[in-house]
Amino acid sequence: MNEVDKARQDDFHVTGDSPDAGCSGSACWMVVVPGPFFGGFTYHHDHDTVGPAPRPGVRVRIPFGQSERVGVILEPVRDEAGQETRALIEVLDHEPLLDSDTLACLVWGAAYYHHPLGEVVFSALPAALRGERSLRVPALRLTADGRVALEEGRVRGSRQQDVLGMLATCPGKAPVAVSELPGASAPVRRRLVEQGWVDLDEITAPATWPPSTAVETPVGDTPPPVLNDEQRAAVTAVEEAGRVFSTWLIEGVTGSGKTEVYLALIEQALAAGLQVLVVVPEISLTPQLIDRFVRRLTVRPAVLHSGLSDGERMAAWRAVAAGSASLVIGTRSAAFVPLARPGLIVVDEEHDAALKQQEGFLYHARDVLIWRARQMDIPILLGSATPSLESLRHAWEGRYRHLTLTQRASGAQMPAIHCLDIRAQPMEGGVSPALMRAIERHLLDGGQVMLYLNRRGYAPSLVCHACGYVAGCPHCDAYLTWHREVNRLRCHHCGFEQAVPRECPSCHAPLSVRGMGTEQLEDVLAARFPGFGIVRLDRDATAGKGVLAESLARIARGEARLVVGTQMLVKGHDFPGVTLVGVISADQALFASDFRGPERFAQSLLQVAGRAGRAERPGEVLVQTHDPAHPVLTRLLSDGYAAVMAAELAEREQAELPPTRFAALVRADAPQADAVRAFLTEVAGTLRETHGEALSVWGPVPAPLGRRAGRFRYQLLILARIRSELHRALWHIDERVGSRRPGQRIRWSIDVDPIDLA
Ligand code: ADP
Ligand code: ZN
Numbered sequence: 001m002n003e004v005d006k007a008r009q010d011d012f013h014v015t016g017d018s019p020d021a022g023c024s025g026s027a028c029w030m031v032v033v034p035g036p037f038f039g040g041f042t043y044h045h046d047h048d049t050v051g052p053a054p055r056p057g058v059r060v061r062i063p064f065g066q067s068e069r070v071g072v073i074l075e076p077v078r079d080e081a082g083q084e085t086r087a088l089i090e091v092l093d094h095e096p097l098l099d100s101d102t103l104a105c106l107v108w109g110a111a112y113y114h115h116p117l118g119e120v121v122f123s124a125l126p127a128a129l130r131g132e133r134s135l136r137v138p139a140l141r142l143t144a145d146g147r148v149a150l151e152e153g154r155v156r157g158s159r160q161q162d163v164l165g166m167l168a169t170c171p172g173k174a175p176v177a178v179s180e181l182p183g184a185s186a187p188v189r190r191r192l193v194e195q196g197w198v199d200l201d202e203i204t205a206p207a208t209w210p211p212s213t214a215v216e217t218p219v220g221d222t223p224p225p226v227l228n229d230e231q232r233a234a235v236t237a238v239e240e241a242g243r244v245f246s247t248w249l250i251e252g253v254t255g256s257g258k259t260e261v262y263l264a265l266i267e268q269a270l271a272a273g274l275q276v277l278v279v280v281p282e283i284s285l286t287p288q289l290i291d292r293f294v295r296r297l298t299v300r301p302a303v304l305h306s307g308l309s310d311g312e313r314m315a316a317w318r319a320v321a322a323g324s325a326s327l328v329i330g331t332r333s334a335a336f337v338p339l340a341r342p343g344l345i346v347v348d349e350e351h352d353a354a355l356k357q358q359e360g361f362l363y364h365a366r367d368v369l370i371w372r373a374r375q376m377d378i379p380i381l382l383g384s385a386t387p388s389l390e391s392l393r394h395a396w397e398g399r400y401r402h403l404t405l406t407q408r409a410s411g412a413q414m415p416a417i418h419c420l421d422i423r424a425q426p427m428e429g430g431v432s433p434a435l436m437r438a439i440e441r442h443l444l445d446g447g448q449v450m451l452y453l454n455r456r457g458y459a460p461s462l463v464c465h466a467c468g469y470v471a472g473c474p475h476c477d478a479y480l481t482w483h484r485e486v487n488r489l490r491c492h493h494c495g496f497e498q499a500v501p502r503e504c505p506s507c508h509a510p511l512s513v514r515g516m517g518t519e520q521l522e523d524v525l526a527a528r529f530p531g532f533g534i535v536r537l538d539r540d541a542t543a544g545k546g547v548l549a550e551s552l553a554r555i556a557r558g559e560a561r562l563v564v565g566t567q568m569l570v571k572g573h574d575f576p577g578v579t580l581v582g583v584i585s586a587d588q589a590l591f592a593s594d595f596r597g598p599e600r601f602a603q604s605l606l607q608v609a610g611r612a613g614r615a616e617r618p619g620e621v622l623v624q625t626h627d628p629a630h631p632v633l634t635r636l637l638s639d640g641y642a643a644v645m646a647a648e649l650a651e652r653e654q655a656e657l658p659p660t661r662f663a664a665l666v667r668a669d670a671p672q673a674d675a676v677r678a679f680l681t682e683v684a685g686t687l688r689e690t691h692g693e694a695l696s697v698w699g700p701v702p703a704p705l706g707r708r709a710g711r712f713r714y715q716l717l718i719l720a721r722i723r724s725e726l727h728r729a730l731w732h733i734d735e736r737v738g739s740r741r742p743g744q745r746i747r748w749s750i751d752v753d754p755i756d757l758a
Contacts (some may be wrong), residue, residue, distance in 0.1 A: 028078070028085060029054050031062055031071035032118040034130075038110075038734065039117060040074050044085045054088065057096025057103055061089040061132065070132055072121050074103060092132060094204045097125060097321070102338040105372050109336075114664075114730050114750045115361045123361050124336040128314040135318075139175035139203040140184065142167035146197030159183045160192060167198065175201040209319035210300045220298035225409075227264065231257050234403040235264045238379060241401070243272075243343065245374045249350075249395040250383040252405030253414060254610025255574075258383045259289070260409065262346050263296050265381065270299060270326050274343020277320075278329045279365055281354035282571060283307075288552075289348075290329060297327065304330030304337060332357060332365035335372070342376040345369050349571070350382035350391055351603055353755055362751045366391075385610060386603040389596075389652070390659045392645050408614070415581070415612040415619030417605075417637055419628045429524030430516035430584050435622055436528070438580060443532055443561055447579030447617060450563045451521060452570070452608045454588065456538040457481035458520045459513035462489065462500070466509035471501070475710040483540065484519055494709035516584065522564045529562060537565030570607040576615035581608055586625040590632060593704055594757050595657050598632040602644045605636065656696065656719060658753070662726045665757065666716040666733065667703065668748035673712035676700075679746050680716050683737055687718065687729055694725035704757065711747075715757070726752075 030040040043062055045054050054060065054073050062071050063086050070092070098106070102124065110120040122130050129135075142164060149155050150164045162183045170176055178184050192198040227235065230252075238248055252258040266276045280289065283305040293301055302316040302325035319325035323340030330337065332355050347355070347366045355365040366382065373380035382391055382400070395402035408414060425432045430453070431439075439449050461479040462471040471480045473491035480489035482500060490497050504511055513520075522536045535551045542548040554560045555575055563569065563578075589601035605623065613619015625633065636644050653660045666683060670676040680700035687697050696719045703713035720726035730750055737748075 027054070027076060029060075029088070030074045030077045031060060031088075032074050032121050033062070033064060033069045033071040034116075034118045034122045036116050037118055041071070042077055042083070042085050043088045045088050045091075052091045052094045054091050055096050056100060057098040058091055058093040059097065059129070059132075060091050062086070063089060070130070071118070072098065072125075074107070074117075074121070093135060094202075097129060097338075099321075099338050099340075101372070101375055102336065105336065105368065105375060108371060109361075109363055109368060112727075113361060113363050113752050114734060115363075120361055123333075126310065126314040126317045128310040135205045136202045137205045138178045139201045140167060140178060140181065140189065140192070140198045141173055141175040141201050142170075143197055143199055145195075146192070149195070149197055155197070157188075157191075159185070159188045160197075163188060163192065164197060175199075175203050177203060177206055180206060207315070207318035207322040207324055209302060209316075209325035211315050211319075219294055219300060220296065222295040224263065224267075224296060225257075225260060227260060228257065228407070228409055230405045230407065231261050231264075231409065234261045234405065237401065237403060238265055238381070239268065241379065243269075243274075243378060245377045246379050247370055247373070247394070247400040248379065248381045248403060249387055249391050249400045250381055250403045250405070251387050251392075251395075252383065252385060252403075253408065254385045254607065255408040255410065255412065255614050256385070256405035257409030258348075258385075258405060259292065261403075261405070262348070262381060262383065263293070265344060266327065266346070267297065269343035270297065272343060273341065274326075275320070275323065275339050275341045276327050276344045276346065277334065277337065277339060277342070277369075278327070278346040278348065279334055279355070279369060280329065280331065280348045281352035283329070283331055288574060293327070293329060299326045301325070301327040301329045304328060304334040306331065306333070332363075335363070335365040335368045339376070342378050344378060345373050345380040347380065347382050349384055351384045351386050351388040352571075356755050358756065362749070362754075364753060364755070367753065386606050386641060389599055389645055389648055392642075393649060393659050410615065412614055412616070413618055415609055415621050417609055417621040417623065419586075419633065419637065420622050420624045421626075421628045422624045423626050428528075429520055431521075431524065431582075432624055435582050435624060438620070438622055439525070439529070439562075439582065442580040442620070443529060445579070445617075448555070448558070448561050448563065448575060448577040449580045449582065450565070450569055450575075450578050450608070450611055451525070451582045451584060452565065453516060453518050453521055453584040454566050454604075455481075455515070455517050456519070456540055456566055457490065457492075457517035458484035458523075459517055460515040461513070462511045463514045464504035464507060464509050464511055467504060467507040469504050469506050469511075470514075471511070475708070477705055477707045481517060482513060484523075485540070493705060518564050518566060521584065525562055525564065532561040533559050534562040534564065535560035537563060537568045539566070539568075542568070567604070569611065570604050573611060574614060575611065577617075578611050579613060579617045579619055581612040581619070581621045583608060583621070583623040586623050586630075586633065587627065590625070590627060590630050595652070595655070596755070596757075598644065599648055601632060602636050602641055606641060658719075661696075661719040661721060662723045663720075663752075663754060664718045664726055664730055665751040665754040666718065666748065667713065667751060668700075668715070668746055669703075669708070669711040669713040670746040671711055673714075676712050676714050676746055679748070680714050683733060684716055686736060687732070690732060691725065691729045694722065695720050695729055717754075717757070 028042050028044045031043050032040040056073050056075050058073055060071055106121050106124055110117040146164055155161045163181055166181055250258055269276050302320050304316050320328045321338040350366050357363050394400040420432055420434050422432045442449050459482045462482055471489055473480055473496050475496055476493045478493050480491055483490055487500055488497050518536055518538045526534050535554055558577055609621040612621050668676045668680050684697050699716040700714045703715050
């Protein structure tokens, strides 16, 4: 088999050229298939094969080893003298599913993130189109005879007249899908064909939008607000730069009206007949956002997220690719959707870690979209109240245009943030007396209260005071969390579960709980403040379909005055009634081992604080900590976010860490610690030997979670001043190590621009 295994993506050029004749007189094509292959495979196309012609971006059926596979054509290839190639069995699509810009982005993405090309290309297709599923549907075409018959009034039967009439209004002689021709029942079609008035044909199923099954809801019934000066200035700046590639960082405090800035620019692009792609970290957490877009704009957005059925996803994806949907709102995987008429890209909450894919193809949607915006030569807006240090640095150094919104748009004040020193305080379920008094005061004043605790379950551990036993996961280096509602111990890393032991398994003393989870906090507050209504927002409490939406609605209606939750609270909700936000503990984030700890801490604190005081009533934020003098905390409270980030940048420069260096993490795991350590030691050794000058290689060190699901995890951090040096080193690993397939059940992967060192 003529594999181009390990071919360098660098060498691929995606072009629309027609292929040279070659490969024994017929055209040759590079085809990619899912699997651990860094390149594609060459096949030829016999001209006597019936069906549509091959083109880049269409699916094909190919012989592969002893079996058959579905692949995607990447590009034409020249005949390599004397090379034997196998023939394509069938071309599956009339029209390319992926256009040349999108293919180019996928080729770049595979090379940049060091992931197998076929996997990358197939991950960009909706699941329904990763197999052989045909998009061809029967269609009718009006013949010359049919036109004459219609004109001369010779057609009898109103159904036949209707069908021919509809076909006659089509431009050119384009065939029309039977499904689009009401009245074209099988007998009517048969009669028309018998008369010679129509021909039967096949076309690609039309990708209309919105789908006919869409529920009618009001669209565009809300007028835009009058923009304030800062919003106006932001919109004008982007407008005046024109419809060419430029990256804009819109840094606007929570509630400053960033969304209105997006909406104004989106409206302009839509009015110019262009498409807009909006990518957000999580859609299910922000149903308000979609609703707002629908009410403000006159088009119905196509929405792309993981909660859709395969069919829904395919319909939305195709409508965007075909250009019939002008606005698409999606989560990170929407970063690869083909755009027929690109005009503008918006990435909201650009700092959010959810924009980075954490398994398989480890891309960052924001970075992919910046690449695409440049390729398509259109503007891209990155928005956040707490931008990533990466983006801030680009803005500070002039590579991104920096726009700031410093005031809340509604006229509300930013909430005041204060620390509560909880050293030696008598705590009640994790809540200090001072916080308890504040909660009471706000509730009695008619406000709503949100309490943030980034740990679900009842208690993060069960311990024995007599002998020190702690209930741990048998497969991970982690404690088991007690979930009292279901009375089980659960591992949050591997999903292991067990019944709660009645007593300490080693000394038979009774067990007690240690630490706080959201379940316990909910219990404590419900007992202390009965009658105020309480809602818990975490993964356990919102698992059922529709539960999250109902909980959010209860908060919005004011039925729940107390809200307890994890990270879920942090994401962009707009609840005007919230006047107090309490952070149960800042300590875990302040003392995180990841070098991004301080950055993450500042981001989540300001994001959760931003939920307070969004309307007339002023907001208050109270942060409990054992270390009120922590420099990151004091700097954030006295000098603000930019000051924290400037200090962070100086520290990263000193420590030679991203974003001042280019980084990749090589992760490996195996059932034996020795094997995985030895494997990474060898990789590190090779790199130091061959690329020592250009790189620093740290490790191997155990991952922060050193054992997970029974596998030992180690990692190697590679840092370089020059990006190309980093990639050269990674290619070296791919070629030297990847092709050799390390034994002993070692799994390994490369994470370029890692954002989570866990
Ligand atoms: P952000 O996206 O920055 O958090 P939003 O766009 O959600 O801010 O705006 C916050 C609140 O202020 C929303 O309720 C919004 O309707 C309102 N708002 C935004 N811009 C204006 C404006 N120019 N005039 C009045 N209200 C506004
Ligand atoms: Zn576990």
